[in-house]
Amino acid sequence: MSDGLQRRLVHQASAPYRPAGRWAWHFARGKLSNDPVFAALLRPGLLPASGRYLDLGCGQGLLASWLQAAATLHARQDWPVEQAAPPRISAYHGLDMQAAAIRYAHLALADCDFSVRLDLGDLRDFALPGADVITLFDVLHYLPDSAQEGLLQRIRSSLSPNGRLLLRVGDGAAGLPHRLSRVVDSLVVRVQGGAWPQLHCRPATAWQALLGDLGFRVEPCPMAGAGFANVLLSAFPN
Numbered sequence: 620m621s622d623g624l625q626r627r628l629v630h631q632a633s634a635p636y637r638p639a640g641r642w643a644w645h646f647a648r649g650k651l652s653n654d655p656v657f658a659a660l661l662r663p664g665l666l667p668a669s670g671r672y673l674d675l676g677c678g679q680g681l682l683a684s685w686l687q688a689a690a691t692l693h694a695r696q697d698w699p700v701e702q703a704a705p706p707r708i709s710a711y712h713g714l715d716m717q718a719a720a721i722r723y724a725h726l727a728l729a730d731c732d733f734s735v736r737l738d739l740g741d742l743r744d745f746a747l748p749g750a751d752v753i754t755l756f757d758v759l760h761y762l763p764d765s766a767q768e769g770l771l772q773r774i775r776s777s778l779s780p781n782g783r784l785l786l787r788v789g790d791g792a793a794g795l796p797h798r799l800s801r802v803v804d805s806l807v808v809r810v811q812g813g814a815w816p817q818l819h820c821r822p823a824t825a826w827q828a829l830l831g832d833l834g835f836r837v838e839p840c841p842m843a844g845a846g847f848a849n850v851l852l853s854a855f856p857n
């Protein structure tokens with residue numbers, strides 16, 4: 620993606636967080652500018668042309684704001700011809716256990732073109748609704764191993780044959796970059812009023828093996844400049 624498009628997208632996707640206050644807006648700008656996962660989402664084929672999204676551990680809903688921003692720029696023809704048309708959300712359902720994050724998401728996603736539902740709750744006992752795309756970005760390591768496995772099992776059972784899970788996890792074997800990344804995650808939870816979390820990490824190879832054991836076919840997706848040793852995995856029901 621060109622730098623110009625990246626800048627316009629960051630501006631468009633972070634502006635709706637202004638009513639939520641300075642923290643939410645600055646956090647949106649910083650994360651959308653620096654996290655390579657957002658540019659990766661616009662790569663052709665990673666996501667379906669259109670679909671219902673279930674964003675587990677959605678935080679302040681940046682994924683929805685980013686894809687809404689892409690749809691807006693594309694509709695305005697403020698979109699490079701060489702860049703594939705962005706994937707569209709037909710309905711978005713986000714869940715998070717941080718009340719502040721859900722409050723920010725409500726404010727920022729109020730004017731989306733698609734229906735938005737946001738729930739405050741714990742994904743360990745959340746009944747998974749139907750979805751074409753389930754996302755878990757930087758979330759699984761907050762759960763103990765058995766809860767990680769239980770959740771992935773439930774996702775496997777709930778996904779339609781054409782559905783996909785998009786998972787971003789840390790590579791627990793990556794040493795210092797991995798530890799830095801986890802410190803950042805913990806600080807964000809603390810700043811939003813949560814308790815200092817206990818993290819449960821695995822090496823990237825172990826995540827892939829676990830998904831395989833649970834009946835997923837896994838495709839690793841490269842991310843440009845993934846400095847914090849995170850990996851993005853697409854997982855499809857076998």
Ligand SMILES: C[S@@+](CC[C@H](N)C(=O)[O-])C[C@H]1O[C@@H](n2cnc3c(N)ncnc32)[C@H](O)[C@@H]1O
Pocket residue numbers: 675676677678679680681682714715716717720740741742743755756757758761762804807808
């Ligand atoms: C590092 S943030 C990532 C947020 C979002 N996925 C993103 O990429 O911007 C992790 C999020 O997972 C949420 N989370 C952790 N454990 C959870 C649980 N058991 N149930 C619901 N949300 C949880 C935290 O509240 C936090 O908002």
